[in-house]
Amino acid sequence: MKRGKLFFFPVILLLAAGLMVYAGGQEEAKKAVPAKIVVGCLQPLTGAHAVFGIEARLGTEIAIRHINESGGIKSLGGIPLEMVVQDCGENADTAKLGAESIISKHHPVAIVGLYISRLTVAASEVTEREKVILMVDALVDSVTAMGRRYLFRPGPKASQHGASAVEFVMEQAKKAGLSLKRVAILNEDSAFGRSNALGAVDAALSNGLTIVYQREYPYDIADVSSIVSEIAAAKPDFVVHCPYFMDAILFANTFREADKIPKFIAGMGACGYTDPESIKALGRSSEYYANTFSYNPAKDTAQNKKFVKDFVAKVGHIPTEGAGMDYYTVWALKEALELSGRLFPDAPLNPDNIRKAFLQLDLASGPAVETFPANHIKFTETGDNPFARAVMLQVINGEPKAVWPADAAETSAVFPRPDATY
Numbered sequence: 001m002k003r004g005k006l007f008f009f010p011v012i013l014l015l016a017a018g019l020m021v022y023a024g025g026q027e028e029a030k031k032a033v034p035a036k037i038v039v040g041c042l043q044p045l046t047g048a049h050a051v052f053g054i055e056a057r058l059g060t061e062i063a064i065r066h067i068n069e070s071g072g073i074k075s076l077g078g079i080p081l082e083m084v085v086q087d088c089g090e091n092a093d094t095a096k097l098g099a100e101s102i103i104s105k106h107h108p109v110a111i112v113g114l115y116i117s118r119l120t121v122a123a124s125e126v127t128e129r130e131k132v133i134l135m136v137d138a139l140v141d142s143v144t145a146m147g148r149r150y151l152f153r154p155g156p157k158a159s160q161h162g163a164s165a166v167e168f169v170m171e172q173a174k175k176a177g178l179s180l181k182r183v184a185i186l187n188e189d190s191a192f193g194r195s196n197a198l199g200a201v202d203a204a205l206s207n208g209l210t211i212v213y214q215r216e217y218p219y220d221i222a223d224v225s226s227i228v229s230e231i232a233a234a235k236p237d238f239v240v241h242c243p244y245f246m247d248a249i250l251f252a253n254t255f256r257e258a259d260k261i262p263k264f265i266a267g268m269g270a271c272g273y274t275d276p277e278s279i280k281a282l283g284r285s286s287e288y289y290a291n292t293f294s295y296n297p298a299k300d301t302a303q304n305k306k307f308v309k310d311f312v313a314k315v316g317h318i319p320t321e322g323a324g325m326d327y328y329t330v331w332a333l334k335e336a337l338e339l340s341g342r343l344f345p346d347a348p349l350n351p352d353n354i355r356k357a358f359l360q361l362d363l364a365s366g367p368a369v370e371t372f373p374a375n376h377i378k379f380t381e382t383g384d385n386p387f388a389r390a391v392m393l394q395v396i397n398g399e400p401k402a403v404w405p406a407d408a409a410e411t412s413a414v415f416p417r418p419d420a421t422y
Contacts, residue, residue, distance in 0.1 A: 033348065036082045037073060037337065039064060039330070040108035040132075042098050042123060044116060047090030051245055051277055052115045052322045055315070056137060057085060059323030060112050062310050063330035066367070073334065075341030076348055081334070088114055092122035099126035109349050110135055110333055115322050117143055117158075117192050124148050131351040133358075135333055137325040139269060139294070140191045144382045150351060152358055154332050154368075154377055155294040155325050156388035158192055158242075158269060162199025164292050164390040165240045165268035168404045170207050172264075172415040180263070182212045184236035186227070188219035188247055196242035196269045204240075212236050219244050224254050232260040232422065239265045248272025249281050256285045263416040266392075267291030274393045274400045276317040288417045290394040290403070295324025296373045297393075298402040298410040303370035318400065324371065331368035332377055336361055358383075373408065 041060045043053035064081045072078040084106040088098035095114065102108060103126065110133035114120040117140035124143075127134040127150060134151045136143060139158040144151065156164075166183070173180045185200050187193035193216065204211055213234035215227060228251070231239060239262050243251060252273065255261050265288075267273040273282075273289035282289075297308055297318040307327050311319045319327070340357035341348040348354075363369050363377040376387035392404035394413050403413035 033076055033079065036080050037076075037349070038106050038108040039081050039083055039333070040102045040106060040111035041083050041085045041113055041326075042088045042095075042102055042111050043085075043113040044090055044119065045085075045087040049090055049116050049244075052271070052320070053088075053113070055320045056113060056115055056322030056326045058311065058314060059319060059326035060330055062307060062314075063327045066306070066310075067330070067334050070367075073337045073341060075338045081330075084108060088119050088123060090116075090119075092118060095119035095122040096126055099123040103127070103130050103132055108132060109337075109351075109354070112137075112326055112329055112333070114138055118190065121146070124151055127151070133333070133351060133354055135329045137294075137322055137329060138192075140195045142191065142195070144384045148383065150355060152332075152379055152383040154329050154372065154379075154385045154388065156373075156390045157199075157384070158195035159199030159202070160388065161268045161270065161292040161294075161390050162196040162201075162240070162242065163203035164199075164392065165196075165266040165290075166200050166203035166207060166209075168290070168292075168392045168413075169238050169240070169264055169266050169415075171404070172413050176415055178237075178263070178416065180237040181208075181210055182234075182236045183209045184213035184215075184231050184234060184239045184262075185211055185241075186213075186215050186217070186231075186239060186251075187242040188221075188244055189216045190219060192269060192271075193219070193242045200240045200242075200268060217247075219247055221247055221250070224250050225258065227251075228254045228258050228260055231262070232258070235422065236262055238263050241265060241267055242269040243267065243272040245272055245275075245278065248278055252282050252285050252289060259421050261417060261419055261421045263420045265289060265417070270294060270321040270390075274395050275320045276400070277320075279395055279398065279400065284398075286395045287398070288395060288414055288419065290392055290413070292390040293321045293324075293393050294373065294388075294390055295319065295321050295328070295371070296391045296402050296408050297324060297400070299371065299373070299408065301370035303367040307371055328368050328371040328377075331366070331371065332361070332363070335363055335366065335368055
């Protein structure tokens with residue numbers, strides 16, 4: 001009996017110790033997953049680019065609300081997302097400071113935004129060092145060519161926008177029975193403008209076009225009358241132009257005032273001509289202008305209609321490109337977090353595990369895809385989506401309408417411009 005008792009007590013002690021270890025492990029597991037997942041919104045909310053950043057922030061905000069309303073991150077027990085906001089200003093230094101501030105104060109799992117490519121490049125130095133996932137809505141091709149391991153971009157590159165603008169015009173000309181041979185290519189002088197223009201040049205040469213005029217100008221240019229006169233003298237059949245905001249307004253007004261309007265003017269890069277603020281500023285002068293977008297507000301899906309409805313209720317107009325991009329970008333982040341929760345239940349929020357989840361994502365349905373211009377989201381090692389594409393919007397009767405590609409169009413394009421003067 002004594003030997004049995006001696007054996008029994010150690011067994012009890014071992015079982016008790018095991019239960020304590022198990023309970024401790026369970027407690028550690030609970031600690032590993034927070035009560036909420038913080039997502040940073042880092043956008044230019046003041047300065048020259050605030051017109052884009054403010055609405056992009058709203059796109060992020062609505063996405064997070066919709067995700068939480070749908071049950072949060074279900075693979076992690078329904079953990080909700082929480083958005084924290086930081087202004088990144090309008091230069092590289094303020095972008096870095098913004099990234100450092102939002103990371104040190106709030107410890108986000110991921111940051112969404114920046115919109116302007118040079119700000120994105122600067123902030124990515126900080127997010128890379130701190131191993132914070134950076135989901136970007138900037139377009140310049142080189143953003144994903146820097147070897148950043150924690151940076152992902154669902155939307156199309158700037159060069160795709162430039163090529164799309166040319167392809168759109170050539171398709172419309174073929175439908176209209178017009179032979180277009182001569183093109184003018186114009187861009188503001190940032191890496192963004194240059195990347196768009198390079199895509200347009202490649203597409204123009206591939207289509208056998210002659211580039212009769214090409215010009216890069218300062219984005220803060222104050223007088224474009226000489227450029228408009230030079231374009232008219234070169235007699236292009238159409239113009240492909242990558243502006244930002246104020247320069248788009250300046251060019252459109254000058255084309256009108258000089259009465260020197262080519263058969264078509266196609267914007268590339270989504271920053272001017274067809275966004276709601278440009279239409280408001282230009283009034284009737286915005287009519288017939290077109291521009292590529294990384295988001296299609298007319299996509300006929302339940303999720304996109306829900307987003308557009310909620311966005312319009314907030315600001316009174318359809319989502320801009322930045323708002324739409326950040327909406328589907330946050331949903332793509334949500335899918336990566338879901339997958340990380342399934343693949344790495346012991347450390348789902350480890351940045352390397354989230355990165356692995358991103359590289360295994362292959363989305364052909366769901367809210368991210370329902371609001372994306374194409375129907376497939378996947379990521380390469382560089383963080384790009386090989387299935388990304390741009391759509392073309394045109395101002396028709398004062399409203400931006402999706403007119404290209406055909407499978408994404410809500411109406412036909414007005415082509416050529418009925419007010420063309422040469």
